[in-house]
Amino acid sequence: MASVAFSGAATAATTSRRLPASAKLSLSPSSSSSSSSLKLLGSTPIVSRLFLKPKRCSAAPLPSRAFSSAAAAPKCLASDPEQLKLAREDVRELLKTTFSHPILVRLGWHDAGTYNKNIEEWPRRGGANGSLRFEIELKHAANAGLVNALKLIQPLKDKYSDVTYADLFQLASATAVEEAGGPKIPMKYGRVDVSAPEQCPEEGRLPSAGPPSPADHLREVFYRMGLNDKEIVALSGAHTLGRSRPDRSGWGKPETKYTKDGPGAPGGQSWTAQWLKFDNSYFTDIKEKKDEDLLVLPTDGVLFEDPAFKVYAEKYAEDQEAFFKDYAEAHAKLSNLGAKFDPPEGIVIDDGPSQPVPEKFVAAKYSSGKRELSENMKQKIRAEYQAVGGSPDKPLQSNYFLNIIIVIGVLALLTSLVGN
Numbered sequence: 059m060a061s062v063a064f065s066g067a068a069t070a071a072t073t074s075r076r077l078p079a080s081a082k083l084s085l086s087p088s089s090s091s092s093s094s095s096l097k098l099l100g101s102t103p104i105v106s107r108l109f110l111k112p113k114r115c116s117a118a119p120l121p122s123r124a125f126s127s128a129a130a131a132p133k134c135l136a137s138d139p140e141q142l143k144l145a146r147e148d149v150r151e152l153l154k155t156t157f158s159h160p161i162l163v164r165l166g167w168h169d170a171g172t173y174n175k176n177i178e179e180w181p182r183r184g185g186a187n188g189s190l191r192f193e194i195e196l197k198h199a200a201n202a203g204l205v206n207a208l209k210l211i212q213p214l215k216d217k218y219s220d221v222t223y224a225d226l227f228q229l230a231s232a233t234a235v236e237e238a239g240g241p242k243i244p245m246k247y248g249r250v251d252v253s254a255p256e257q258c259p260e261e262g263r264l265p266s267a268g269p270p271s272p273a274d275h276l277r278e279v280f281y282r283m284g285l286n287d288k289e290i291v292a293l294s295g296a297h298t299l300g301r302s303r304p305d306r307s308g309w310g311k312p313e314t315k316y317t318k319d320g321p322g323a324p325g326g327q328s329w330t331a332q333w334l335k336f337d338n339s340y341f342t343d344i345k346e347k348k349d350e351d352l353l354v355l356p357t358d359g360v361l362f363e364d365p366a367f368k369v370y371a372e373k374y375a376e377d378q379e380a381f382f383k384d385y386a387e388a389h390a391k392l393s394n395l396g397a398k399f400d401p402p403e404g405i406v407i408d409d410g411p412s413q414p415v416p417e418k419f420v421a422a423k424y425s426s427g428k429r430e431l432s433e434n435m436k437q438k439i440r441a442e443y444q445a446v447g448g449s450p451d452k453p454l455q456s457n458y459f460l461n462i463i464i465v466i467g468v469l470a471l472l473t474s475l476v477g478n
Contacts, residue, residue, distance in 0.1 A: 096210015132261030136224075149234070156210060163317075164300070165207040172185060176282070181398075182259075186227070188224035193255070200265075240336030240382065247406075247407060248400050250398040262277070268355065285392070287366045291361055292387075292388040296385070297358065298330050299336055310327030314328065314351035327345075328398070329358070330352060338378040340358075
């Protein structure tokens, strides 16, 4: 899968605003004083504060009934909930002036998309852990151009230092989809950042745009993440945003009638005519293949060729509401892959005061230790029940003779009481 999602194809307009000197130094790949500007900063106090910042601990509010003298135990969170809310508002403002929706979506996807479900250890398993901020990972071929996204995000990180990179990447990605007209993503936050470039995943975990066998390649990559065919197709629909630039990915035209005037830096080839609007036109346009100015990569076209993929691609081309529903679920799942949350249940910032996600009730955690009836015992009970005329669909009939005896006995008892 390429572009907005997982390749170096999609780009977006970037801003010419001046970054703080520290941000420029840490992100510029052309520093002459070192082979890696990020490595140069790696041992400085600035980076020590920025990348290795200790957790924020805040006192949890006491219930109204608690004794006033009771001390609230400090609760440590990876990100500050109030700063997350403020950062989200700033991302919304940023999108209005930079039109950077596609590249911010891609930033979140590429940080999370390195997850390997077969590796249990964090952070070796990859996933949404903020590792994409390090130059060694930014230089991966699939991440071409994402340094521009990081330049947009860095001022927000400087402003909201108690929000992790991992959370900020996913916050920007989900907000970009929503602000482009897409569905509301059920996000949670509290992702812990990796602390050093040595913890970055090796290159080669992200999809490529033109593999020899597109369907097999997509399944190999996404199955490794724990995603299924429906989620592969739904996530592909994010190509409704963005453009591919041949100078970065080797795919697409230098410019088309849809991209020659921007917005932002002109050029590239988009998948859809309105490439800053999130809708289901990606599927309808691929299905029709009538416009030569619209891009169709091998990993796009295969969605209508592979029998299993085609079921969902056809559905989404006809039903935008179904696409939005499935996309929102798949995006949220992707954003959580490989992440280590603090608190473990995550933080929700959407409705009302920010608070941790309530822990899901699991009956087994509160069990007395008694085991459920075995299947053998269930079969015996069922056989005895059926032997006297019962069945799962038919209750036992009443024993009328027994009922008459009981009524006579009750009447006799009442007569005796009245006589006395």
